[in-house]
Amino acid sequence: MTTVTPASGAPVQQRLIRDGAVVADDWLPPAEQTPGEGERRILTLAQWQAAGSPAGAAVQLETDDDPAALLDALPGLALVAVHFEAFTDGRGFSLARRLREAGFTGELRARGSLLPDQAHYLRRCGFNALEFSDPDRLAQARERLAVFSTDYQGAADQPLPLFRRRA
Amino acid sequence: MYRYDDYDQRLVDERVDQFRDQTERYLRGDLDEAEFLPLRLQNGLYVQRLAPMLRIAVPYGLLDARQVRKLAHITRHYDKGYAHISTRQNVQINWPRIEDVPDILAELASVQMHAIQTSGNCIRNTTTDPLAGVAADELEDPRPWCEIIRQWSTLHPEFAFLPRKFKIAVCGSREDRAAIHSHDIGLEIVPGPDGENGFRVLVGGGLGRTPVIGSEIRPFLERRHLLSYLEAILRVYNLHGRRDNKYKARIKILVKAMGVEAFTAAVEKEWEQLRDGPTTLPDAEIGRIAAFFSAPPYASVDTAAEAAVLEAHCASEPIFANWVRRNSHAHQAPGYRAVTVSLKATGNPPGDISAAQLDRLADLCEAYSFGQLRTTHQQNVVLADVRESDLLPLWRGLQAVGLACPNAGYLTDMICCPGGDFCSLANAKSIPVAEAIQARFEDLDYLYDLGPLELNISGCMNACGHHHIGHIGILGVDKKGEEFFQVSLGGNQGKDASLGAILGPSFRREDMPDVIETLLRVYLDHRLEEETFLQTLRRIGMQPFKERVYDNGNAR
Incomplete structure (x- = not known):
C-alpha cells in the first residue's frame, strides 16, 4: 500500500480502518480548493462533476446526494466515501447497499459523525473502510466490526440470509 | 410457538453483551447522553419522569409459562412487583435501575426473550x-x-x-x-x-x-x-x-x-x-x-357431552355463566374456547398486572391452555385453547387473584396509556380518568346494555392509547399548564377502519365521567333495536351528542 505524506510533511494520523486493519490514510479529506496536481484528495460530488467526472478519482457523497449521478462511472472510481453529518442519519446505510448492489467493488468509506457501535452494521451494508478521528474510538470500532457472530438478513457482506445458511 | 436454535440464542446473548458494554461506557462517560440515547432505545430503555422504563419484547404477543414466570421474577427482583401490557403487546416495567438493565436482559435471554427494537427509530415488534x-x-x-x-x-x-x-x-x-x-x-x-x-x-x-x-x-x-x-x-x-x-x-x-x-x-x-x-x-x-405454530394436541372431545358439562357449570354459577358469555370466544377446535383475561378491573390501571397474578397465569395456562398465553393490543391477556369443561376451574383460579372481570369488549375494557403518572411525553394523566370512568360505570347490567364499546385514552397526541380509533376517544391536552381532555367520536379499528372526529372544546378531568355518561344517554335515547353505539352514531351524526354535552354546561 502506498502511504502518502501530505504537503505539510506532518505524519499521517492513523484514523482509518480498512478491511479490518488500522492503516494510515492515503487519501486527503475533501477541501474547498481544487486539489493540486497528483494530490490524492477525495472530491465532493460537485468538484468531481466540475472536473469532468474523471476516472480513478475518489468521490464523496453526502447522505442527501442521489447516487444515480455516480452509477455509470462506478467501475472506474478508486473510492466512494459517504459523509454522515449525524450518526443518526441512516440514509448512508441504504446508499452503501445501493452502491454495492450496483456492482461497485472499490473502497467504500464511511466518514463524518459515526459511533464505534455502528461498525458492525456499516460493514454489513458494504463499507469496507471506516474513518474515526479519535484514536480510542477507532480502536473501539475495530473491536466492534463483528459484535454478532451471525446475522438473520442477507446484506452486502453476506448476501445469503440465515434461512439459506441454517445448519 | 417458535423455539430458538443455536443461532437465535447466540444473537440474543451477543446482544446482551453488546448492551452491557454500551451501558458501562455510558456510565463511565465514554458515551454521552446523545450517543447512548439511540443505543438504549433500541434495547427498550427509556428515561421516564420518575425512573427508567424498560420495554420487553413479546413477539406478536406470544408467551409460554416459563417466560411468564421469568417476567414475574424480574418485576419482583428488579422492579416494584408489577408489569404493564402495552398496546404493542409488549411488557413494560417502570422502575428498573439503568445499571441493572444488562442483567435483566441476560435473565430474559435465558428464556428466549429480549428487548431488541422495542423503541427507537427502527422496525418495532410486529x-x-x-x-x-x-x-x-x-x-x-x-x-x-x-x-x-x-x-x-x-x-x-x-x-x-x-x-x-x-x-x-x-x-x-x-x-x-x-x-x-x-x-x-x-x-x-x-x-x-x-x-x-x-x-x-x-x-x-x-x-x-x-x-x-x-x-x-x-x-x-x-x-x-x-x-x-x-x-x-x-x-x-x-x-x-x-x-x-x-x-x-x-x-x-x-x-x-x-x-x-x-x-x-x-x-x-x-x-x-x-x-x-x-x-x-x-x-x-x-x-x-x-411448523412451530401447528395446533396443540387438542383432546378429541364429545362436543355434546362437553357442552352439557359447561351448561351445568353455568347453571350452578350464574356469575361464571356471565363471564363465559362476555369473556370467551368461538374456537376452531370443537369443544374449545379462547378466553380473555381482563386486566381492566375497577381500580386497576388498564394493562397492569402483578407478579402474583403473572405467576398464577403461568400455572393456569399450564393447567388449562397448553402452557401458553397471549398479550393483546387491548392490554389484556388471552388463554387461547381452553376446553369448555375446564372453563369453571380456570375461572375459579382467575377469580382468586382478581382476574375474572367479565367486561371484555365493553366500555370499561378501555385502552389507556401510562400517561402523566409515568411518561415524560404526556400532557395529562390518563390513568385517573380511566379509573374515574371505571368507577362510574361499575354496574354490569348497564355495561352490557350499552353493548360492545371501545373507549381509548391517550395522555398526549403521540396516541399510545389509540384514542383516534376508539368509538369514544379521549386525548389529554395541556392548556397553559392545566390538564384538559378532548373527546372524539366514531373511531374504529376494524376492516372498515375510521378515525374519530373531535366533539368540541375539551373538558376538565373531574367532568369526564359526566361527559361520558351524557354521550351514552344520547346513544340509548336514539338507538334502534340491536344498534351498537357506533351504528347509532353513524346514523344520527355528531350533532345530537354535541348539543346534549355542551348544553349541559360540561365545556370549559
Whole structure:
C-alpha cells in the first residue's frame, strides 16, 4: 500500500480502518480548493462533476446526494466515501447497499459523525473502510466490526440470509 | 410457538453483551447522553419522569409459562412487583435501575426473550391478532409471517436509523383484530389467483399527531416475495422520509407528500432490483417456521357431552355463566374456547398486572391452555385453547387473584396509556380518568346494555392509547399548564377502519365521567333495536351528542 505524506510533511494520523486493519490514510479529506496536481484528495460530488467526472478519482457523497449521478462511472472510481453529518442519519446505510448492489467493488468509506457501535452494521451494508478521528474510538470500532457472530438478513457482506445458511 | 436454535440464542446473548458494554461506557462517560440515547432505545430503555422504563419484547404477543414466570421474577427482583401490557403487546416495567438493565436482559435471554427494537427509530415488534391460530374466521395463521418478519427485522443493518419508528401488523382473518389500517405497514393475508395465499399491502397508516388510514399499494403480493418487498418499502422510506422534523418523519407523511401512486412506483422500482434475490422465501423456510405454530394436541372431545358439562357449570354459577358469555370466544377446535383475561378491573390501571397474578397465569395456562398465553393490543391477556369443561376451574383460579372481570369488549375494557403518572411525553394523566370512568360505570347490567364499546385514552397526541380509533376517544391536552381532555367520536379499528372526529372544546378531568355518561344517554335515547353505539352514531351524526354535552354546561 502506498502511504502518502501530505504537503505539510506532518505524519499521517492513523484514523482509518480498512478491511479490518488500522492503516494510515492515503487519501486527503475533501477541501474547498481544487486539489493540486497528483494530490490524492477525495472530491465532493460537485468538484468531481466540475472536473469532468474523471476516472480513478475518489468521490464523496453526502447522505442527501442521489447516487444515480455516480452509477455509470462506478467501475472506474478508486473510492466512494459517504459523509454522515449525524450518526443518526441512516440514509448512508441504504446508499452503501445501493452502491454495492450496483456492482461497485472499490473502497467504500464511511466518514463524518459515526459511533464505534455502528461498525458492525456499516460493514454489513458494504463499507469496507471506516474513518474515526479519535484514536480510542477507532480502536473501539475495530473491536466492534463483528459484535454478532451471525446475522438473520442477507446484506452486502453476506448476501445469503440465515434461512439459506441454517445448519 | 417458535423455539430458538443455536443461532437465535447466540444473537440474543451477543446482544446482551453488546448492551452491557454500551451501558458501562455510558456510565463511565465514554458515551454521552446523545450517543447512548439511540443505543438504549433500541434495547427498550427509556428515561421516564420518575425512573427508567424498560420495554420487553413479546413477539406478536406470544408467551409460554416459563417466560411468564421469568417476567414475574424480574418485576419482583428488579422492579416494584408489577408489569404493564402495552398496546404493542409488549411488557413494560417502570422502575428498573439503568445499571441493572444488562442483567435483566441476560435473565430474559435465558428464556428466549429480549428487548431488541422495542423503541427507537427502527422496525418495532410486529403485532397481530390475539386470536391467531384459533379464531373461527381465520384464513391463515398470521404468526409464522410475524416470526419471519421478526427475524428479518431483528438487527437489520440497513434500517436501524430510520427517520422515525416503524410498525408492522399482520392480519389473517375476516375481521381485523390487529388494526392493520393504522400501521406503517399493514399486511392482510388474502387468497391468491392460483389458490396460494399472499398479502394485500397497506402503507402509511398511523395514529399520533396526524392520524391516517393506510393506503393500499399492492392488492396482492405473492408470499415468497414478502421480505424483498418489505425491504423495498423500507429503503424508499429510509432514503426519502423527512428527517428535519420528527413530527413529519413517519412514512405516512412521505406517502402523503409523494402521493400514493408516486410512492408505489418508487417502491416497485426499488423492488425490481431486489426481487427474486436471496431474500426470496423458499417454501421450505415458510414450512419450517409454520411448523412451530401447528395446533396443540387438542383432546378429541364429545362436543355434546362437553357442552352439557359447561351448561351445568353455568347453571350452578350464574356469575361464571356471565363471564363465559362476555369473556370467551368461538374456537376452531370443537369443544374449545379462547378466553380473555381482563386486566381492566375497577381500580386497576388498564394493562397492569402483578407478579402474583403473572405467576398464577403461568400455572393456569399450564393447567388449562397448553402452557401458553397471549398479550393483546387491548392490554389484556388471552388463554387461547381452553376446553369448555375446564372453563369453571380456570375461572375459579382467575377469580382468586382478581382476574375474572367479565367486561371484555365493553366500555370499561378501555385502552389507556401510562400517561402523566409515568411518561415524560404526556400532557395529562390518563390513568385517573380511566379509573374515574371505571368507577362510574361499575354496574354490569348497564355495561352490557350499552353493548360492545371501545373507549381509548391517550395522555398526549403521540396516541399510545389509540384514542383516534376508539368509538369514544379521549386525548389529554395541556392548556397553559392545566390538564384538559378532548373527546372524539366514531373511531374504529376494524376492516372498515375510521378515525374519530373531535366533539368540541375539551373538558376538565373531574367532568369526564359526566361527559361520558351524557354521550351514552344520547346513544340509548336514539338507538334502534340491536344498534351498537357506533351504528347509532353513524346514523344520527355528531350533532345530537354535541348539543346534549355542551348544553349541559360540561365545556370549559
